[in-house]
Amino acid sequence: MSERAPGSAESPASSANPGDRRPRADARRNLDALIQAARTVFARSGVDAPAKEITDLAGVGVGTLYRHFPRRAALVAAVLQHEIDACADAGPALSAAHEPVLALARWMDRYTAFVGTKRGLAGALHSGDPAFEGLHAYFLQRLEPTLAELLDAAAATGEVRDDIGARDVLHAIALLSRPVPGEDDPAYSRRLVSVFVDGLRTPSRPAPPA
Amino acid sequence: MSERAPGSAESPASSANPGDRRPRADARRNLDALIQAARTVFARSGVDAPAKEITDLAGVGVGTLYRHFPRRAALVAAVLQHEIDACADAGPALSAAHEPVLALARWMDRYTAFVGTKRGLAGALHSGDPAFEGLHAYFLQRLEPTLAELLDAAAATGEVRDDIGARDVLHAIALLSRPVPGEDDPAYSRRLVSVFVDGLRTPSRPAPPA
DNA sequence: CAGTAAACGGAAAGCCTTTCCGCTTCTGCT
DNA sequence: AGCAGAAGCGGAAAGGCTTTCCGTTTACTG
Numbered sequence: 044m045s046e047r048a049p050g051s052a053e054s055p056a057s058s059a060n061p062g063d064r065r066p067r068a069d070a071r072r073n074l075d076a077l078i079q080a081a082r083t084v085f086a087r088s089g090v091d092a093p094a095k096e097i098t099d100l101a102g103v104g105v106g107t108l109y110r111h112f113p114r115r116a117a118l119v120a121a122v123l124q125h126e127i128d129a130c131a132d133a134g135p136a137l138s139a140a141h142e143p144v145l146a147l148a149r150w151m152d153r154y155t156a157f158v159g160t161k162r163g164l165a166g167a168l169h170s171g172d173p174a175f176e177g178l179h180a181y182f183l184q185r186l187e188p189t190l191a192e193l194l195d196a197a198a199a200t201g202e203v204r205d206d207i208g209a210r211d212v213l214h215a216i217a218l219l220s221r222p223v224p225g226e227d228d229p230a231y232s233r234r235l236v237s238v239f240v241d242g243l244r245t246p247s248r249p250a251p252p253a
Numbered sequence: 254m255s256e257r258a259p260g261s262a263e264s265p266a267s268s269a270n271p272g273d274r275r276p277r278a279d280a281r282r283n284l285d286a287l288i289q290a291a292r293t294v295f296a297r298s299g300v301d302a303p304a305k306e307i308t309d310l311a312g313v314g315v316g317t318l319y320r321h322f323p324r325r326a327a328l329v330a331a332v333l334q335h336e337i338d339a340c341a342d343a344g345p346a347l348s349a350a351h352e353p354v355l356a357l358a359r360w361m362d363r364y365t366a367f368v369g370t371k372r373g374l375a376g377a378l379h380s381g382d383p384a385f386e387g388l389h390a391y392f393l394q395r396l397e398p399t400l401a402e403l404l405d406a407a408a409a410t411g412e413v414r415d416d417i418g419a420r421d422v423l424h425a426i427a428l429l430s431r432p433v434p435g436e437d438d439p440a441y442s443r444r445l446v447s448v449f450v451d452g453l454r455t456p457s458r459p460a461p462p463a
Numbered sequence: 464c465a466g467t468a469a470a471c472g473g474a475a476a477g478c479c480t481t482t483c484c485g486c487t488t489c490t491g492c493t
Numbered sequence: 494a495g496c497a498g499a500a501g502c503g504g505a506a507a508g509g510c511t512t513t514c515c516g517t518t519t520a521c522t523g
Binding site for chain 2: 168169171175176179183207211214215218219221222223224225226234235237238239240241242243
Binding site: 068 | 510511513520
């Protein structure tokens with residue numbers, strides 16, 4: 044559920060044009076090896092690790108890397124895409140297993156953990172590097188509907204205000220989850236997020252008379 | 254009020270040791286020129302502008318830059334220090350001119366604008382680069398008391414909860430003010446901030462029974 | 464199985480930051 | 494004033510990274 048088949052509806056620019064032929068087998072293999080290696084290296088040494096480290100681990104030359112990913116940032120984007128998929132896939136599962144408000148809360152935890160762990164993600168998304176525009180689009184494409192559904196269900200119970208969109212919440216949490224110098228405890232991020240989430244509750248309506 | 258005199262209480266490691274002599278006049282001149290040039294260049298081309306651009310504008314060689322600022326990041330830090338000062342100085346002025354809750358709101362606007370405009374600041378602060386640890390300390394040193402005062406005054410009115418510290422608020426707003434790819438309208442940041450600030454209000458206490 | 468285009472690898476170019484060191488310019492002292 | 498001597502200067506070179514380029518190799522097609 045987490046691998047996008049080439050040409051699947053979500054992938055922006057890969058629908059099978061009548062003209063393009065199937066890629067060579069070694070190319071595909073190398074591409075997979077690169078993404079896998081990048082995952083490992085990014086996890087071990089952070090997203091700023093030199094490309095060499097990745098190509099070595101993948102057992103290919105740098106040329107190969109740059110043919111598949113015209114900019115280094117594109118590789119980062121490709122890796123993050125996987126992570127986004129995994130997080131999006133968790134949504135339906137949760138909403139099936141719990142009642143709306145709880146499902147929402149759980150998913151937000153999941154998302155907070157995700158976006159906080161993959162330090163690279165939020166950084167990339169907000170870097171302003173044009174190479175990440177596509178990733179941001181993908182990010183919204185996959186996560187916005189997921190959260191929107193959870194959010195709508197929760198709003199229907201009347202406990203959550205309905206004038207803040209899923210997109211806003213995604214952004215806010217992603218931002219609040221970025222590491223802060225003095226505080227490396229992930230609980231810190233959660234605390235900030237929780238204040239934000241409090242702000243999401245229906246504004247205390249004056250208690251209905253009697 | 255915005256220039257720190259050397260040896261002033263706030264500057265961490267610059268108290269006049271009995272051994273150290275006054276710096277040479279040209280050195281001081283160059284240092285000022287560098288900071289001024291950096292301000293200009295950062296504003297024009299962003300904090301990632303090559304150092305060469307700065308040294309050229311300042312009319313000095315790169316060697317001079319690196320003697321004054323052992324790492325490039327140190328120069329960024331020096332520039333941001335100025336901006337932090339300006340923002341801190343706005344606090345007392347506002348609290349003198351307005352009642353507590355309004356003063357708080359105004360200062361948050363000011364701070365939001367500041368941290369949103371100087372894209373470099375939040376980026377630097379959260380970059381994890383050890384060169385910015387000092388800056389972060391300075392940031393807290395100057396802004397935390399400022400906000401704490403405003404926050405306390407507001408909390409005293411009972412409209413604002415008192416279990417979230419000034420530091421948390423500073424961090425949260427700085428994070429929420431970072432630019433988000435699709436939305437370059439500063440109003441967007443303000444909207445996110447405002448939800449957070451809503452979360453800051455006293456939790457709607459269950460109406461005391463009759 | 465041969466021909467061809469796709470894909471490969473790694474050397475080299477191009478940019479940056481940072482270091483180094485011989486030369487210049489202040490400054491304090493006579 | 495004038496003269497050491499230290500403090501500071503400039504820019505060349507080192508080092509490291511991303512990105513380009515191109516001769517060579519490899520997988521597919523008929």
